[in-house]
Amino acid sequence: MNSKDKFFVKIKDGKHICVGLDSDIKKIPKFLLKYPDPVYEFNKIIIDSTLDTAGAYKFNFAFYESNGIQGLTSLKKSIGYIGNNNFIIADAKRGDIGNTSRMYALSIFEFFNADASTINPYMGFDSLEPFLSFTEKINFILVLTSNPGSNDFQKLKTNNGLFLYQEILNKINSWNKEKNCGIVFGATQLEEIANNMDRLNNIPLLIPGIGAQGGDLQSLIKLLKQNNYRNFLINSSRGIIYKDSTELFGEAAREELLKLNNVIT
């Protein structure tokens, strides 16, 4: 099953919650520190506890890179542990000139064997093209992010009367010939989601920002349902993985995931 198929199987099964493995050695339960690779142990338990219910797993590369070589080793092993039938997002937000972006794409799709990337559009089409040339993957392009800084540039008005992020949405629609573009759109930006249904155009959405960042899941789901928008993953990281700091953290994560799923269905 190729990566795009994996995404659509999960969506068809009603599995829309993406478990964000922002695993930080300083925040995982202390009893795990006795293992040789505590972050990997932590991820394994979260994965075991959520595998039948999760729509996807998203690895935030920063949390692994901050631990250097050891962190990247944990990342590689954790991705391998998930197995081939699940949809894995490498959240690394890369973007560079063409010959460099190609190297980033090789890292993400070949070395780490992820199903999907997140990529930054600021440098334009030739910076994204090496990712888009992997036609069986999904590439979630940053459009309107969940953070306060999204106002700085993403919401600047261009002389076409559009917000910058809308110009990017228009381009994504023109770049999506292989149907392997996705869109990152923050859950904190409900009004903007509502105002751009035509531009979003049922392209796969990756929606971060519920929970710690303040996005409201119920309102988001209502809006997506009203518009019959099915191709979406809603990410929750801290809200799921750090729900409990005892030996029961896996079960607590599972319960939180089921709770989020109940809001959706």
Next chain:
Amino acid sequence: MNSKDKFFVKIKDGKHICVGLDSDIKKIPKFLLKYPDPVYEFNKIIIDSTLDTAGAYKFNFAFYESNGIQGLTSLKKSIGYIGNNNFIIADAKRGDIGNTSRMYALSIFEFFNADASTINPYMGFDSLEPFLSFTEKINFILVLTSNPGSNDFQKLKTNNGLFLYQEILNKINSWNKEKNCGIVFGATQLEEIANNMDRLNNIPLLIPGIGAQGGDLQSLIKLLKQNNYRNFLINSSRGIIYKDSTELFGEAAREELLKLNNVIT
């Protein structure tokens, strides 16, 4: 000596060429493949041959990440080999929400111990702030890049009559309280450099795009001199490191660097 001081010492010494170590195991001289870590061997010889003349070394992270854990090990060792008196740029173009960008900053400034980063401004101030909180480092923010895709968004006109990249330049001037911002501006964008001298405001410039990408060094130097702009590094990667594929590649790299230096002085 802190990182900012290292930059200004090199500038004062007239050392403006940044050696870009985009070291690709497929492109380095074949005889190096007998070593356990060929990329590290390659970098050591380039570094030994250029250390007295280079203004900086720039590591393009993509080329190392594409080789996975082994690549990042080569990267870490190569940075360590350069030593403390030289200015080292981690060209990783990171950017994410605050708590994530903090992790990227820890990776770059603490694990890899670089003097400078390149960062992507698309997600706005709070995505850059964790880098800027390292007040003794220099953070080169992408403004106008050297690639064709720079036309897609960076040169969109906003309703203020400015290009998007000029809006970013204005913001950088307001964010630069600790004098630790830098600017990435492509050598292929000469006219735009000329038109924005006030906004560039003598902030440290990292200028990629000469050589393989088509930027003309002589015209660039003439323009910078006319404007008495001293705080700049001009990057050359492929043009220096792949000048020769025999045992003499180190000397060839040195000659090329001296040639570029002669254009500058």
